[in-house]
Amino acid sequence: MDIERLGNGLAFLKEAERLKSVLRTAYTTTGRQEDTAAHTWRLCLMAMTFERELAPLDMTRVLKLCVLHDLGEAIHGDQPAIAQDADKNTQERLDLLTVMAPLDEALKLEFLTLWEDYEQGTSREARLVKGLDKLETILQHSQGDNPSDFDYAFNLTYGTRQTDAEPVLTMLRTLVDGETQRRIDHAE
8 A cells, every 4th residue: 555645646636626616507406506516426326327228338437437527627617508618628638637636647647538538529438428418417407496597498409419429318318308398488
């Protein structure tokens, strides 16, 4: 057992803790603004809930992708879907490297490789996680206690390329879009 590696791991976890304070544009059912760590938690839970429907896949890889996909946001925060910036991925990668600085090179490389797989959608697992990520966001929007001017209609087209990647994602999208449409109808 290497005490230095353990200490470096704790230093990394202290950096990663910042994700708990990164606020998103979504709100919970109690009206509290959602944080990125909560989004990541429910994304992991979604993947576990639908594991059988998503099979065959490497579930360990899926969960690692879920956990790491927004870790770079710990430094500069979340960027709302309606205001995407072309440099977002570049900045998020730099921020991820900053958060991972305490880790040993092998673990940094593993995490960075997983993050890049997610960003590029290289593996089937990454494409599934990308689709689930969009669905989790839309689901939160549809169930949250949002401001009165919240644009639910945006969700009906948001992330369709990612959710069309697999039949199970398309089916889930239909259900989640139904939730969104009910919110729209209720607001009118």
